[in-house]
Amino acid sequence: MVLILLLLLVAVNWAGAVGEARVGCWKQNPPPGRQHFTTIYKQCFEGIKDLAKLDKSYAPIVFSRKPDAGYRVPERWITGTCYIHIDMHSDDDEDFLSFHEIAVEAGVINAACVARPPHLGGTSPVGPKRVMNVTIFGVRHLRGNLLGLDGNDANFPGSLPELTRREVGPGAALERRDLP
Numbered sequence: 001m002v003l004i005l006l007l008l009l010v011a012v013n014w015a016g017a018v019g020e021a022r023v024g025c026w027k028q029n030p031p032p033g034r035q036h037f038t039t040i041y042k043q044c045f046e047g048i049k050d051l052a053k054l055d056k057s058y059a060p061i062v063f064s065r066k067p068d069a070g071y072r073v074p075e076r077w078i079t080g081t082c083y084i085h086i087d088m089h090s091d092d093d094e095d096f097l098s099f100h101e102i103a104v105e106a107g108v109i110n111a112a113c114v115a116r117p118p119h120l121g122g123t124s125p126v127g128p129k130r131v132m133n134v135t136i137f138g139v140r141h142l143r144g145n146l147l148g149l150d151g152n153d154a155n156f157p158g159s160l161p162e163l164t165r166r167e168v169g170p171g172a173a174l175e176r177r178d179l180p
Helices: 002-022 043-053 099-114
Strands: 025-026 063-066 075-079 082-088 092-097 121-124 134-137 141-142 145-147 165-167
Touching: 025 099, 043 075, 043 082, 043 099, 063 082, 082 099, 082 121, 099 121, 099 134
Parallel strands: none
Antiparallel strands: 025 121, 025 165, 063 092, 075 082, 082 134, 121 134, 141 145
């Protein structure tokens, strides 16, 4: 367990230098635009640890939307206010990677887009072909329903945010925008 966490932290630090250039962090839309919920670094970190602990997390498998895939996507993991989502770019895409690789990329997003203000999350391609995205964003729980952007039901893939991306790279300045 400690070894997994240590490897994840080392991988996130290494990937952070290389990976931040491809990570897109969400930015808050000005009102009356769709508003995004913030999320919490520690809650996302717990979800990422769960990804890294999945059975055979280091074993590469085929991810796809196709019925015969080794692991069929889309898939989501929710920890508190943190929503982690993986999906392919299209129905025909497939890629061969491990849950560990997904967890490392989610860690890069968490460090670049959740730990830093405005704490909204982000998205990044993952895998050798870069045809899968890992996405993190904030949600709220209200009377048994999971709410995403503007109170849309986050339980349905169609409600995933069509967010405005803010590219993050080495030395990029991040503006703090406090949410109401």
